[in-house]
Amino acid sequence: MKPGICLRNSDVETLYHDEAVSFEKASDEQLVRLALDGEEDAFTVLVRRYQRRLTAFLSQLVGDVELARELSQEAFIRSWSALERFDPKYRFSTWLFRIGHNLGIDHLRRRRLKTVALYRTDRQGDEVELVVEDHTKDPLGHFENTELAGSLKQSIDGLRPEYRELVMLRHFGCLSYQEIAEFKEMPLGTVKNKLFRAHAVLRKALEAFL
Amino acid sequence: MANNCEAIQELLTEYLGETERLSEEERRHVELCPQCCEVAAGENALGLIFAGVLPPADLTMASRVRAATHAARRRRRLLALLPVAASLLFALLGVVMLGGLPGGSLLALLPVWSSQGWVSLAASVGDWNTVFTTAAGATTALLSPGVLAAAIVVSLLGFAVVAFVARRWRRVSPWHDID
Numbered sequence: 001m002k003p004g005i006c007l008r009n010s011d012v013e014t015l016y017h018d019e020a021v022s023f024e025k026a027s028d029e030q031l032v033r034l035a036l037d038g039e040e041d042a043f044t045v046l047v048r049r050y051q052r053r054l055t056a057f058l059s060q061l062v063g064d065v066e067l068a069r070e071l072s073q074e075a076f077i078r079s080w081s082a083l084e085r086f087d088p089k090y091r092f093s094t095w096l097f098r099i100g101h102n103l104g105i106d107h108l109r110r111r112r113l114k115t116v117a118l119y120r121t122d123r124q125g126d127e128v129e130l131v132v133e134d135h136t137k138d139p140l141g142h143f144e145n146t147e148l149a150g151s152l153k154q155s156i157d158g159l160r161p162e163y164r165e166l167v168m169l170r171h172f173g174c175l176s177y178q179e180i181a182e183f184k185e186m187p188l189g190t191v192k193n194k195l196f197r198a199h200a201v202l203r204k205a206l207e208a209f210l
Numbered sequence: 211m212a213n214n215c216e217a218i219q220e221l222l223t224e225y226l227g228e229t230e231r232l233s234e235e236e237r238r239h240v241e242l243c244p245q246c247c248e249v250a251a252g253e254n255a256l257g258l259i260f261a262g263v264l265p266p267a268d269l270t271m272a273s274r275v276r277a278a279t280h281a282a283r284r285r286r287r288l289l290a291l292l293p294v295a296a297s298l299l300f301a302l303l304g305v306v307m308l309g310g311l312p313g314g315s316l317l318a319l320l321p322v323w324s325s326q327g328w329v330s331l332a333a334s335v336g337d338w339n340t341v342f343t344t345a346a347g348a349t350t351a352l353l354s355p356g357v358l359a360a361a362i363v364v365s366l367l368g369f370a371v372v373a374f375v376a377r378r379w380r381r382v383s384p385w386h387d388i389d
Contacts (some may be wrong), residue, residue: 073274081279132311
């Protein structure tokens with residue numbers, strides 16, 4: 001079944017009664033329909049299906065993988081609570097990512113209000129910013145090749161913001177071009193072109209690792 | 211040819227250098243064009259790097275989400291009872307203000323062929339009627355006309371709130387059949 005196509009009742013009936021068809025194989029739309037019918041396992045499958053992608057995307061957005069996990073969890077809870085209002089004109093993935101994205105942006109706004117710069121004075125009397133490094137929170141902390149992780153982070157950070165977000169959605173959120181176009185409300189051609197340009201920059205920046 | 215190269219390189223970017231996903235003609239072009247061939251190799255390597263960016267799965271997240279949704283569902287059920295409770299309360303208040311139920315006359319209204327079940331039902335309604343009538347008498351004796359008028363206004367406002375909440379909570383099914 002193509003994504004975005006509404007289900008006939010018979011499709012869901014098949015999923016209920018045909019034990020050979022597991023939830024894992026069901027489309028997002030089928031799982032949403034089952035979850036709306038009170039089948040909790042269907043929503044659990046959606047959580048499993050999207051948690052790593054959403055966490056990866058959000059960890060790039062907020063720069064902290066633990067916080068990204070919390071935000072992902074909150075995004076799932078909110079999506080469950082609002083499932084009845086889900087508009088099947090859109091894909092579940094883009095809807096979920098939008099909820100997660102909004103949570104991330106809200107968090108960044110709040111954090112900006114609360115942020116206190118940490119400075120100390122060195123022996124010469126100059127102010128030096130304190131940098132607290134915590135690799136467990138690093139979004140790419142699980143990379144074995146730390147040098148590559150550092151370069152990747154640097155090259156993504158160096159992208160123009162409009163390119164960076166598309167790269168995050170594509171490679172951390174694992175969204176298709178079509179899904180990104182929906183998410184960003186942007187023509188598909190523009191998404192293709194921008195990602196093409198972003199990749200050209202990344203290929204150059206990561207030349208040593210390619 | 212340059213335009214063709216750009217179109218193919220856009221595709222190579224989308225497919226992360228997987229030339230198998232290109233058409234026969236596009237694949238032949240990549241084999242012959244050094245720039246496109248270089249992009250294909252670069253995209254392939256970039257794809258391998260991006261393949262490792264997903265963090266390890268959080269095995270407890272699904273159960274945490276489930277626990278939270280259970281709690282939310284319980285809260286929602288309790289909240290759903292509020293309009294019902296409010297409706298009952300306001301209905302009772304209205305009955306009291308109107309002087310109670312039309313008690314014993316209910317029995318007379320029943321059809322002649324009513325069975326024993328109807329009679330016992332009417333009797334129990336009659337019992338309740340006594341309770342309501344007493345409560346109504348006590349309320350009328352206790353409340354001044356001004357307070358009574360205020361109570362009527364509060365009742366009407368209550369009904370409006372219940373109607374508003376009921377409208378907001380109406381289930382909107384996002385699914386529609388395509389046949």
